[in-house]
Amino acid sequence: MLIFLRSKNLSLPYFVLLALTLAYFGFCFNNYLHYRDIFSVTIWLVRTDIFLIVFFIYCGYELAVRMYDNNMAEYLETYEQGLLKAYVAVILCLSTIVALPSIMFFAFILFMYYYNDVQYLPLLIHLMKLSGLYFGLSFLIGIMLGTAMSAKLKTKRLAVYSLTVIFMLLNTTFTEVPFRIPYLLFNSYLTERMLYYIKDFLTVVPRQLGNNYIIDTIYGFPMEPIRWILAMFWVLFPLTLILTECFNRKTKKALIATGCLIVLLGVGLFSVRGSVLLMDMRVDSFPFADPHYYQDRPREDYSGYKAGFMIEEYEMDLTVSNELHAEVAVTIDNHDLDSYDFTLYHGYILKSVRTENGEIPFTREGDYISIGSLYGADRLIFRYYGKSAKFYANRQAITLPGYFAYYPKAGRTNIWDLDRYGYVVNISPNESNYTVHIRSGMEIFCNLAGSDNSFQGKSNGLTLFAGMYDEVAENIYVEPIASPVRRNLPKREYIREAEEILTDLFNRLERPEPEAIIHISDKKFFQVPHNFGLNSNTDDIVIMSDHITATSCNNGPQLAEITMRSILKPKSATSCFRFMDEYLKYLFNRQDESDPLFQSAVDLNLLLKEIGELRFLTEKYSDMNREKYLNMNEQERKAYDTAQKRMHGPNNNVDEKAAKYLFYESPRKEENMRTFFDYFTAESKEDYLELVEKIVREELGHDRS
Incomplete structure (x- = not known):
């Protein structure tokens, strides 16, 4: 020394x-x-x-x-x-x-x-x-x-x-x-x-x-x-x-x-x-693993897929150590099909599938498991282990929401939506009976009733959380530690206020209230980590039959708005997302009337001209891809880059002007609200600008007549 x-x-x-x-x-x-x-x-x-x-x-x-x-x-x-x-x-x-x-x-x-x-x-x-x-x-x-x-x-x-x-x-x-x-x-x-x-x-x-990523306190x-x-x-x-x-x-x-x-x-x-939280720029990290995985694979749309069977009961034996180890028994309602498909996230390695008669063959293709005839058996047992880069389960924390396929779900359902850049909300069409036993050193919080990490009940999704997580009020589960992105803990009165706001909005829109949001104030509320929104636009709120998962609940209006956002389904174009944001702003009366845009009325003829220009550019480059871009000469690339700036740059305020007229200035603004609610909740492939142009021309013609 x-x-x-x-x-x-x-x-x-x-x-x-x-x-x-x-x-x-x-x-x-x-x-x-x-x-x-x-x-x-x-x-x-x-x-x-x-x-x-x-x-x-x-x-x-x-x-x-x-x-x-x-x-x-x-x-x-x-x-x-x-x-x-x-x-x-x-x-x-x-x-x-x-x-x-x-x-x-x-x-x-x-x-x-x-x-x-x-x-x-x-x-x-x-x-x-x-x-x-x-x-x-x-x-x-x-x-x-x-x-x-x-x-x-x-x-x-x-x-x-x-x-x-x-x-x-x-x-x-x-x-x-x-x-x-x-x-x-x-x-x-x-x-x-x-x-x-x-x-x-x-x-x-x-x-x-x-490392500048926010730390989730869970x-x-x-x-x-x-x-x-x-x-x-x-x-x-x-x-x-x-x-x-x-x-x-x-x-x-x-x-x-x-x-x-x-x-x-x-x-x-x-x-x-096993499961380790990776928050950096690598391809298999929390922010990038799933976007990269699904972007590099052929697109398949299973939105209209019919499984042909439902799962009536789940019996789950889960062990959470360095990763998730699971034995899940499912009871199905139709045992006479020639084949059965299930969805299980590709990060989980399937070891075996068996019935009471022994192991049966299966094929695994990414997120999907295919099994042949069950020869009369109605109960299947899946044994698997693995992890997800985002929805982790290890000795430090567990975040497994019920809409994520960490356990087998009936049929083929998409996991990732490239258009919305987010996870597909995979909620079972029916409620199933669950019996769940979990071995873990942590206290686990679940949407089902139970204690000592054993749970039982009926739902259309099983949600599990653990870590620095707690029940702060009756049936309200959150990370109890304050952070810069979360100052207010959720309260039951916020959820009731959101329910009232949504009821009033659907009455105003003259549309039936979706069954899922009726009596949402009676459901359990799970606040998910803030970083859930880091790589997905669809995790803000998910409403299941008996519980809600949401990234935040600071007040009633905010919860009502993210709930409405989850109901709407914007089309794939980035500008359509922007227009939907504008729509929600006027629907919830959040417009800033001090904005320079409100200093004068919208020039409808100029608006139609700008819409025509944007639609022309969109159609011109609709089939653009990386290969075509690389094959362009310098002049063509310059023209394409200029068009992109015009369509998506900060100087493009067509969406703002269109929304201001349709939902604020127009004498038919309430009718326009209903029209675009139907548009956003339907499966229509129509370009939203085409619909805007159609309405504006109709109103111009009506004014002139």
């Missing part, structure tokens, strides 16, 4: 680091006072982690390498286990050095928890685990790596600091751009996957510097079991490398063999890590 304190190149930076850490705590506390969000503060703390690890690599290396700078290693080897004792002393000294900042971070996080408005035991446990992994083991990894490099690379400082820089960059998002090159240039998904596999194995800071910071296993690997493996320098040939061989065994064990466990 005295050597460390007397070394100005080590002790001086160390004390400066401690002072800066205290100042940084002050900055983070001020951040909390401004945002009142403990996760925001913790993110700021974690951002410093990799720099602290690099500093401790530097300390570990520079302290241990002094034995080689001054030829002390040769002298120590003349004593029995002299080098070993020296390394033990160095590691103990360094452990003492990292203990102080570790305790400081632990104490500050503990202080922030007790200063926080929400006293919630799962949050406290999560923060204590975070302190241990991010500010305890990670610091220890730093000193072990530094000491190991001094043992193996001796005085080769260029090599040591080059490896340190590479290690630091691999623990940031710096690699996202170079790692995307193989996929973007050569469509090589395998190469990108291998690069990220190596990166993940070398990652000791799960929440990396540069999950918190990534701390799956594999993260702890990797942390222990990066402590034990460097220790083994150090020990190989301290013993003779025979013991050295045994230690090398031990090191190889540790590597094999680490790689083996890492390769079967």
Whole structure:
């Protein structure tokens, strides 16, 4: 310890680091006072982690390498286990050095928890685990790596600091751009996957510097079991490398063999890590996995598919460990068909299908399972395991909504809607009886009645949530920790208010109220993680027979609007989504009359001219694809790019002007509201601009007459 304190190149930076850490705590506390969000503060703390690890690599290396700078290693080897004792002393000294900042971070996080408005035991446990992994083991990894490099690379400082820089960059998002090159240039998904596999194995800071994705409080910071296993690997493996320098040939061989065994064990466990939350730019991450998967496959439309049978009963035996393991028995109502199709998300690996008579053959094609005749059997048992990049189920959290095919559903149904860029809401047409038993270390919240992770009841979808999740009011389940995107917890009065608003709107539209939203205030309410909306336009709200899942419920009008949005079905064009947003704005009377658009009436003749131009451009480039674009000459590309800017750029306000006239200025505005409600809820293939043009021309003709 005295050597460390007397070394100005080590002790001086160390004390400066401690002072800066205290100042940084002050900055983070001020951040909390401004945002009142403990996760925001913790993110700021974690951002410093990799720099602290690099500093401790530097300390570990520079302290241990002094034995080689001054030829002390040769002298120590003349004593029995002299080098070993020296390394033990160095590691103990360094452990003492990292203990102080570790305790400081632990104490500050503990202080922030007790200063926080929400006293919630799962949050406290999560923060204590975070302190241990991010500010305890990670610091220890730093000193072990530094000491190991001094043992193996001796005085080769260029090599040591080059490896340190590479290690630091691999623990940031710096690699996202170079790692995307193989996929973007050569469509090589395998190469990108291998690069990220190596990166993940070398990652000791799960929440990396540069990661700007919002943390869902149900999950918190990534701390799956594999993260702890990797942390222990990066402590034990460097220790083994150090020990190989301290013993003779025979013991050295045994230690090398031990090191190889540790590597094999680490790689083996890492390769079967199961469901891990990945929030980055890779193709198989939470935001991009399913959009990429379905975009690269032929489009199939099963919207009109008839299964020919219904599932009357589900008996589920689920185990949630590093991923979901399931045995699901289904009872069907029609056992005389020649074949049966089921939908099960492709991320789940089907091991077997059997009846009471034994295993039966099946074929698996992506999300679909095909089975032949059941020869009179009416009960099928599916055994499978696997994961979804988005709808995760592991030891840290569970988010399995009832509209997602994480269990077999009757017939063939689409999982992903490319036009709406979102998940298809796969709700069973009938209610089924469910008997569910779940083995998990977490308390699981379900839409069915039950306790001790066993549930039973009738519904058209089974929803399961667990993690930092709780029942905050009767039949209202949410993440109880406030965040910048969620200040207000859902309340039953908000749902009642939304129900009243929707009833009034359907009376105004003179249209029957959908059965699903009648008495929605009596249903259980599950608030889903905010990031559900990150890669999907259809997860905002889903209403099932006995419960609701929604990304937010800040007040009644907001809940009513997202409910109405889920009822409407805009066509595939981006501009149609924009026009639907304008429609909802006027339907819910949210128009901003201070907007410059409201300073004068809409010029209908100019509007018709602009609509004609947009329809011409849309038709002209209707069959455009990547191959055709690449085959264009420079002039054609320029014309196409100009047309795209005209159609989709910020200067295109045709939708705004059309909506303002139709739903605000027109003498037939209520009739227009009804017309477009029918349009958005029908299966019509008509272009919305064609309908706008038709109505405007009719009204112009009526005015002139």
